[in-house]
Amino acid sequence: MNVVKCAVCARPTPEVFAQEHHPVPQAAGGTDMGTVPLCASCHANIHSIATMLQGPRASMAEDTVRTFYANNTAGVQACLKLAGEAARWMTLKKTGQLKPVQAHEDVELIVTVPAAVKRALILLGRDARDPATQKRLGLAGAVRAILIRYVVDKFPALKQEIQASQQQVQKNPEPSRATKQALARESVARKPPQR
Numbered sequence: 001m002n003v004v005k006c007a008v009c010a011r012p013t014p015e016v017f018a019q020e021h022h023p024v025p026q027a028a029g030g031t032d033m034g035t036v037p038l039c040a041s042c043h044a045n046i047h048s049i050a051t052m053l054q055g056p057r058a059s060m061a062e063d064t065v066r067t068f069y070a071n072n073t074a075g076v077q078a079c080l081k082l083a084g085e086a087a088r089w090m091t092l093k094k095t096g097q098l099k100p101v102q103a104h105e106d107v108e109l110i111v112t113v114p115a116a117v118k119r120a121l122i123l124l125g126r127d128a129r130d131p132a133t134q135k136r137l138g139l140a141g142a143v144r145a146i147l148i149r150y151v152v153d154k155f156p157a158l159k160q161e162i163q164a165s166q167q168q169v170q171k172n173p174e175p176s177r178a179t180k181q182a183l184a185r186e187s188v189a190r191k192p193p194q195r
């Protein structure tokens, strides 16, 4: 069972119960890459406190959080910080300053990639749904997701191949042998030179 740590109360939370909080709302261009894992209780608390901060009971918000998290001072700080940010976003939205972001307003990017890069993108696309691979790739995973989206948009011929490999991953989450070999080569290549 995969367990994540709630970013507010620090309670170990089974991944299936955990919720992803968007510190930058999706309406403001926040993506799934920048989310914070929270237990359901803390997630609800953050949004309740954010609403409270906007109303006549704003001055009671901090005491409410301190009462709930008691001796968990890190929890108090984290909850107040995230709730404060959420409240500021709510204010921007209310005052009409939050402009929806159009995903396809992005600048045009033309790239020519070597065949090896194309092959790597296909292999990575195949493992995009494998949580273990995502965890290992970290930031590179974010770049990969952007690249895959770009490639899928720009090269319809690759779209089918990527979709087919993703369906294959859904059916069989175990990475393919070719992918494992590619990842093994990659980790060897990343090792610092021996002295």
Ligand SMILES: [Zn+2]
Pocket (backbone or CB within 6 Å): 006, 007, 008, 009, 010, 011, 038, 039, 040, 041, 042, 043
């Ligand atoms: Zn929590």
